[in-house]
Amino acid sequence: MVTKQQSVPDIFQENCLSRQVLQLIADQWTPLVIAALNDGTMRFGQLLKRIGGISRKMLTQTLRAMERNGLVRRVVYPVVPPVVEYTLTPLGQTLVEPMKALRDWAYGHLQEVAQARTAYDQRDHTPLQDAVASLVQQREKSL
Amino acid sequence: MVTKQQSVPDIFQENCLSRQVLQLIADQWTPLVIAALNDGTMRFGQLLKRIGGISRKMLTQTLRAMERNGLVRRVVYPVVPPVVEYTLTPLGQTLVEPMKALRDWAYGHLQEVAQARTAYDQRDHTPLQDAVASLVQQREKSL
DNA sequence: CCGTATCCATTACGATACTG
């Protein structure tokens, strides 16, 4: 029996399938659509209003991609004017938790990130200064 | 005592800070750099080799952004030729788990996504067919 | 070795107008 102890395949390899899948969900809008649809089925227009700053085009594109990848189900009611509903599939629901973890991380570390950014922007970043800073840091560690 | 029961702020609002932070980490390369650096400190060239398909430019860009946001520490050794090491900061380490969850999701649902895609591509997607499909689905549910 | 600078091609995206 061959036990391939490889819980993670080589995500560092180009053309790795899992990397491709990862890239399907690690974009600007997918996390927000997941969050929105986690509250229940929504129509196109509702999503458009709910997710501030998204354009018709991007919402359509994102939803289409998600549908294609099996994350959402799209139901078209043949009435006029048309009604189209979007719902998370069971597969899509498995993404809710990981995505929530990411959003929570973002929310939980707002200040730290903001501070880091301010600090970074105040420092010099000439090659020389970078090196000196590293030296100082080195010295401090050895004390 | 005012208890603001708002574990998640309004991520749906444009210009929401947590959304901005989210977008810093939900890109193509950041998850991979996190994963790579989780194995320990690495030099620029090592990262470049490890992360297949990334270009010098993108790696530099990603690392700079991560440094600015406090996720990685960059240490420059003032030797020639230069040696530059990158390490996850404590803040960056808090991202390891959520990111791993995402990667695991991707790996764990490879087949499902692939199947969904194949199925989607085989279906018709003329507006009429979409509506008919929805009708059929509706009827099946009521049986 | 670790970048930056430049050029260039491709894509992404928003705005708008149009259709079933």
Place this chain on the structure above:
DNA sequence: CAGTATCGTAATGGATACGG
């Protein structure tokens, strides 16, 4: 209402050459 089509612009990203 829920898109699609078209356009123009902006951002992205690779390749290459050069610099400290």
